[in-house]
Amino acid sequence: MIYHLYREQQLNCDVQTAWDFFSSANNLAEITPKEMNFTVLTAMENDEIYPGMLIDYHVSPLFGIKLNWQTEITQVNNGISFTDSQKKGPFKQWIHFHEFIPNEQGVFMRDLVTYELPFGPLGDLVHTMIVKNKLKTIFNFRHHFLTHKFNQ
Numbered sequence: 001m002i003y004h005l006y007r008e009q010q011l012n013c014d015v016q017t018a019w020d021f022f023s024s025a026n027n028l029a030e031i032t033p034k035e036m037n038f039t040v041l042t043a044m045e046n047d048e049i050y051p052g053m054l055i056d057y058h059v060s061p062l063f064g065i066k067l068n069w070q071t072e073i074t075q076v077n078n079g080i081s082f083t084d085s086q087k088k089g090p091f092k093q094w095i096h097f098h099e100f101i102p103n104e105q106g107v108f109m110r111d112l113v114t115y116e117l118p119f120g121p122l123g124d125l126v127h128t129m130i131v132k133n134k135l136k137t138i139f140n141f142r143h144h145f146l147t148h149k150f151n152q
Contacts, residue, residue, distance in 0.1 A: 001124050001134070002093065006114040007139050011150040012106040018150070019079050022098055022109075023049045028057070031142045036060055049073045049082060061090065061134060071096075092116040092123070106150070111139070 011018050021027055025040050030037040041056040053073040060066050068088035076082045078098065085095035093116040101108040117123030117131060 001127075002116045003127065005111075005115070005135055005139065007111045007143065009109050009146060010103075010105055010107075010141055011146060012030075012148045013111055015079055015100050015102045015107045018100050018107045018109060021149075022036050023076075023082060025049075025055045033138060034107070034137070035139045037064075051076055052056055054087065055084075062130065090117075092118040109146075115144075115151060 037060040039058045057069045070087040071084040081099040095114045099110040
């Protein structure tokens with residue numbers, strides 16, 4: 001089954017500041033709970049993202065088990081949106097669309113994640129029991145971190 005996770009957040013900064021932060025894979029570990037041991041493996045010489053860019057990570061989402069994860073930047077509309085998709089990793093499908101909309105308070109940020117777990121009905125059971133809540137926890141951590149970083 002395909003699932004969707006939608007989040008939005010107002011950031012009190014300009015769109016370029018938000019774009020620079022989110023389009024840099026070097027900042028991903030900051031917005032991920034520490035217990036996930038998220039590590040970017042790809043050396044980032046600059047923070048410019050581009051379609052076709054591959055980024056490799058290690059992450060321990062459950063029970064401390066280290067997994068390899070690779071995403072590809074599949075779409076970039078500079079300063080407005082970008083999409084990353086899993087090439088290798090724990091999901092059957094993972095597509096994460098990031099959007100930045102300037103407004104009077106700064107920038108309104110939207111995330112839409114479309115994902116599917118492997119193993120059919122067993123994956124759906126694992127989603128219900130573990131993954132759904134784990135993703136909520138990750139994105140709640142991210143929301144809290146961003147509030148402190150951009151809205152203080």
